[in-house]
Amino acid sequence: MKEQLHVVKVGGAVVEDPASLSALLSAFAALPGNKVLVHGGGRAATRLSEALGIESRMVSGRRITDDKTLEVVTMVYGGLVNKRIVAGLQALGVNALGLTGADLGYMLSDKRPVGEIDYGWVGDVRAVDISLLADLVGRGVVPVLAPLTHDGQGHLLNTNADTIASAAARALSERFDVRLTYCFEKAGVLADPGDEGSVIPRITRASYADLVAAGVVSGGMIPKLGNAFDALSAGVSQVQITRADALDASAGTVVTL
Amino acid sequence: MKEQLHVVKVGGAVVEDPASLSALLSAFAALPGNKVLVHGGGRAATRLSEALGIESRMVSGRRITDDKTLEVVTMVYGGLVNKRIVAGLQALGVNALGLTGADLGYMLSDKRPVGEIDYGWVGDVRAVDISLLADLVGRGVVPVLAPLTHDGQGHLLNTNADTIASAAARALSERFDVRLTYCFEKAGVLADPGDEGSVIPRITRASYADLVAAGVVSGGMIPKLGNAFDALSAGVSQVQITRADALDASAGTVVTL
Numbered sequence: 001m002k003e004q005l006h007v008v009k010v011g012g013a014v015v016e017d018p019a020s021l022s023a024l025l026s027a028f029a030a031l032p033g034n035k036v037l038v039h040g041g042g043r044a045a046t047r048l049s050e051a052l053g054i055e056s057r058m059v060s061g062r063r064i065t066d067d068k069t070l071e072v073v074t075m076v077y078g079g080l081v082n083k084r085i086v087a088g089l090q091a092l093g094v095n096a097l098g099l100t101g102a103d104l105g106y107m108l109s110d111k112r113p114v115g116e117i118d119y120g121w122v123g124d125v126r127a128v129d130i131s132l133l134a135d136l137v138g139r140g141v142v143p144v145l146a147p148l149t150h151d152g153q154g155h156l157l158n159t160n161a162d163t164i165a166s167a168a169a170r171a172l173s174e175r176f177d178v179r180l181t182y183c184f185e186k187a188g189v190l191a192d193p194g195d196e197g198s199v200i201p202r203i204t205r206a207s208y209a210d211l212v213a214a215g216v217v218s219g220g221m222i223p224k225l226g227n228a229f230d231a232l233s234a235g236v237s238q239v240q241i242t243r244a245d246a247l248d249a250s251a252g253t254v255v256t257l
Numbered sequence: 258m259k260e261q262l263h264v265v266k267v268g269g270a271v272v273e274d275p276a277s278l279s280a281l282l283s284a285f286a287a288l289p290g291n292k293v294l295v296h297g298g299g300r301a302a303t304r305l306s307e308a309l310g311i312e313s314r315m316v317s318g319r320r321i322t323d324d325k326t327l328e329v330v331t332m333v334y335g336g337l338v339n340k341r342i343v344a345g346l347q348a349l350g351v352n353a354l355g356l357t358g359a360d361l362g363y364m365l366s367d368k369r370p371v372g373e374i375d376y377g378w379v380g381d382v383r384a385v386d387i388s389l390l391a392d393l394v395g396r397g398v399v400p401v402l403a404p405l406t407h408d409g410q411g412h413l414l415n416t417n418a419d420t421i422a423s424a425a426a427r428a429l430s431e432r433f434d435v436r437l438t439y440c441f442e443k444a445g446v447l448a449d450p451g452d453e454g455s456v457i458p459r460i461t462r463a464s465y466a467d468l469v470a471a472g473v474v475s476g477g478m479i480p481k482l483g484n485a486f487d488a489l490s491a492g493v494s495q496v497q498i499t500r501a502d503a504l505d506a507s508a509g510t511v512v513t514l
Contacts, residue, residue, distance in 0.1 A: 078340045
């Protein structure tokens, strides 16, 4: 039987506020067994861009990443946010290791082709090599994954953190029984956006289609659930969408095939 | 007999210019066997500070690191410079892994006590744990060390890259036969600062004292040579000071006890 591994993805809003970051790190550190943390950092990137006079341009929630913006996200995701989390986890006795996709060459991606929109230095995941990563996890190391990949030709690429979490969870499911949790600021997928009590406890592929058709699921939740189903199809055992302070197995919305 | 390992330290001026960085990475990638790269990044940190309206204050070549400056060096050293090097090495077939001292908890330091000068978030190395690092090196991984450490209590600390190189080389000499090379913009320690042909081929502890007394060695070279002698005393086989494009064993100045 495979050992269990919990991949937890937290968004920028959680990791950029010192109080919520501290709560998240404590909850994450308390999780037993093998684990991986994946983080965002978009708000901090936007703030640094503003301070440097660089315009942040977003299309469908994706950041257009020109040369200057790539420098910003490399500094914020790979440096500021990632290393703060790593140092914070070390203080809690968690042997964290911060990684971009270039580190250990663990996640290779392709620069998104220029179509109607030129996203710039944005990467779509091509391949995940978990050999060294899985061994490190087996030795008690907790990888902390920044939303950056590389093209194998010397370029870093900006890659959505939900996608990184899904791709890493899928690849790691070769060696581990993987549970994937997406944390965000709400208690789960809500039937009524204004009512935190309206969490939908379970979404299947069939009910997902109905929810999209009815307009209950929209915006950023669509790619998030798309990533969830991709992960499940590829062997991940369970996907869960919940609040960062509710990491137990029954909280929030559980997504199944 | 121990396997050989080459620790190469490059300064900010080399890694911040695209052409000299590219030349350095090619020369470093061509080195046979086990290796570790340690980098600076001070000039880029100063530039980002300027762009953000943060004053850079230096005392004896050390950066006073207040809260805002710690953010800057975390972004520049841990993010921009480190990840560019890692992606560049991966493109050359080198399985690089970027690390601050917080990653894998490999280098712990103490915040420098406030004396006449309050250096802020500056760390002096307390302990180096090379167990995981040495195993990764044994599996072909090439650590790329940023000049940041941590205090084990959640704080990152700004630590001089020469010191990191010396401390890592000393610790790694438990498991490897370590050669340490400091690369900078000159061909070696020069008897006449204006004459690149005046490289002093060998400096011993005895001749060092004479060179300091005569004023030939001064400024930033004094702590660099101090780190070199510390490393040699702790078991490092050879320390060499040379230009980044001359990494062969006989180039520049060789420092011995």
